[in-house]
Amino acid sequence: MSDVSMDKVNKVYENGFHAVKDMSLDIADGEFMVLVGPSGCGKTTALRMVAGLEDITSGILRIGGKEVNDETPKERDIAMVFQNYALYPHMTVAQNIGFALKLRKLPKNELDAKVKEAAGILGLTDWLDRKPGQLSGGQRQRVAMGRAIVRQPSVFLMDEPLSNLDAKLRVQMRAEVARIQRQIGVSTIYVTHDQVEAMTMGDRVTVMRDGTLQQVDTPQNLYDSPDNIFVAAFIGSPAQNLYDATVGEGARSIKLGSQDVELPESVVLKRPGLRAYAGKEVVVGMRPEHLRAESSTSTGPKIVGEVDLVESLGSELVVHFTIDAHRVIAEGAVDKDEAAALQSGEGVARVEAKTPVKPGDRVTFSVDIEDMQFFDPKTGLAVRG
Amino acid sequence: MRNRKRTGWHRYINGINISAFFVVLFVGLPLYWLIASSFKTPANLGNSPPQFFPNPVSVGNYTDAFKNNDFGQYFINSLIVTLIATALVLILGTMAGYALGRLPMRGKFTLMVTLLIISVFPAIAVIAPLYLVLRNLGWLNSYQGLIIPYTAFNLPFAIWILRNYMLGIPKEMEETGRIDGAGPFRTLWTIILPMALPGIFTAGIFCFTACWTEFLMALTFNSANQYRTIPVGIAEFGTVFTVPYGTIFAASVVAVVPIGILVFIFRKFVISGLTSGAVKG
Known part of the structure; x- marks a missing residue:
């Protein structure tokens, strides 16, 4: 568990596209921070820079007070949930959840116990022997969550994890993801383009546009006193x-x-x-x-x-x-x-x-x-x- | 039309099934004729009208192929050459396909086009210089004299199939592997390879079939009886004066079996392997 801090972080792609501009953001330990904005606003790029999947062009990223710009995703000790879940289709649910622990050479009995515990939290106990192909969308989403929480990482990163679910399930999982995050208390960065998700889930919400941070505040403050026309128009439905x-x-x-x-x-x-x-x-x-x-x-x-x-x-x-x-x-x-x-x-x-x-x-x-x-x-x- | 209820056997009569019937007939009849003829006695082979069912059923042709000719040796030769060449193609093709499909590289397009050109290159155009090269290497009448050219000729197509298959695997699979802490080799081995299996099977079957049935190079490079492969071996069964059709049929049936088994086992993978690039992009 750690705080995350971005200090004037920039991302310029090789083709010259400036995706994230001078982003400074502090996420407190255990906080649920939502990054929201229209597509192409740089929110996913920002998340991927925190994950270590994308190089940071300039600026400093700290996790738990330590600069991690040049560290690999593994060294940063983060867990990420992808939009398409990216489950390993040839592994069972248990193997999917336990894969990261297996790579860390955790003893078998300890690994099993942790997988069971994570499955318990997510209501996946009965499905541990199934392959992802046999699961429903909601269950796959849970497996992806399970894979992240079993590691007990310092930071959780979620990239539009609910956008592949149908509307009803999305509302249900919204509450569930927020509940699980509170239960395990890990700092979380959650990217979405859905302002309703942002409002309902985040402790604080960061609104982005064209790679620039627009406003960072609690959902209620964003709604009641937006800093500019963009935030005013974007938040609220x-x-x-x-x-x-x-x-x-x-x-x-x-x-x-x-x-x-x-x-x-x-x-x-x-x-x-x-x-x-x-x-x-x-x-x-x-x-x-x-x-x-x-x-x-x-x-x-x-x-x-x-x-x-x-x-x-x-x-x-x-x-x-x-x-x-x-x-x-x-x-x-x-x-x-x-x-x-x-x-x-x-x-x-x-x-x-x-x-x-x-x-x-x-x-x-x-x-x-x-x-x-x-x-x-x-x-x-x-x-x- | 759709709403008209048809009952009994009538419901099987429609355009698609009738077309399918003719396709099966067209493809299946020669195969049947091959198998049926292989069980006929030499005397019955030339009957007019031809026998549709062999009567009496005889295995004489098979014993002739294996006992009086060296078909067993040819079969082993073919197996060695084909299996090793296929294995090489798959190992190199998987790595190359992964690199071309996934890793940031300069000149990818040029490379892919070059590979495509090579894969449609007629073997006969290079057979003479290749013969000289192999002769200088002392590789005429050897297994490697076929294995290496076979690998070279089949690799481009395999790379194409595998590269397209790799493209269909979401890049998040690798990213999630990185986050889980898997290194590049581990990612390829435990995450990408299992997902690419259908593509690998497809490439493997195409390569196996191509090597198994290759005639021209086998004839040119390996003329010694000891190193002959099946296609050349069968062609040389005859003498100047007789063509032992029965023996040839029997040998051909045996030669078809491994391919039949392969396709039968992996047919599901082959179909998904060939279509995946199209739908997943």
């Missing part, structure tokens, strides 16, 4: 509604398309930086759950939108609406197809299941203005202090 807006005189209101939304004093007090934007453009972000469909008589800030589509999730309704403001699409946070499908001005609200809305309605949403997020349209950075 359905995605945050981001619009171009203009801050009114004295920062007392916001002009969102043709609508004026009043801005209470408290909002500006919390974000003094906003005053400087009076009369200027800003990007506002509203989480779908912060828009509530209410009767038009209620007081407080409101926006009116025309409903395009209502999706019922049973527990709530997802209402797609349009306002006449310009929708901001954070580059890279949503993929191109998704961006193309987003009409200009389209927004999403999550409202109570019983709310009587239907396509074509003009609905008034009351805005939880305290939770609104503001970003500079040029730098993309959050407007706060």
